[in-house]
Amino acid sequence: MAATPPNELVSVGEVLISAEELQKKVSELGAQVSRDYAGKDLVMVGVLRGAVVFIADLLRNLTVPCEIDFMAVSSYGSSRDSSGVVRILKDLDDSIEGRDVLIVEDIVDSGLTLNYLIRNLQARDPASLEVCTLLTKPERRRVDVPIRYTGFEIPNEFVVGYGLDFGQRYRNLDHVALLPEDAVPGR
């Protein structure tokens, strides 16, 4: 039998939210969304790339019919600070006119990216538009954004794992970990 390769991700930083806590919360959110969207025309819009893991788990906890679509946006700024100037790298494949849209985000930090997305999608005349985010950092908020479903409020720390990256790494952690202040992208 082949030897198990060493897990180089284990020692990233302190575990902030364990895999078990994440799964429990996602199943609670799934139940809540299923209750609220019974009889509606739900399309979940995942924001690439960070929300991929969360939306995949959330989807499997829904008991109502739904579709998923994706948008990719890039926010100008450093890897830790967004500028509010957002560019669409990939737009939705389908129209959301008249649909009940739920934006699924990995994390709301300053709120600038989400603020842009809400305004952009609202202009397409959905029947309803709500937001579900796994994480939020209320201390960092620079613009007020309406969030219907929140997984966890976290302190003002940079985190990785469960879809969230630093320099495109660490998305494959099954938990959310703090990133050490001295971490280098792509390490």
Ligand code: IMP
């Ligand atoms: P905002 O526009 O400042 O709210 O930034 C939102 C985006 O910044 C998220 O979708 C993430 O891609 C990224 N981001 C913000 N905080 C973190 C973090 O702690 N870890 C990883 N990515 C983050």
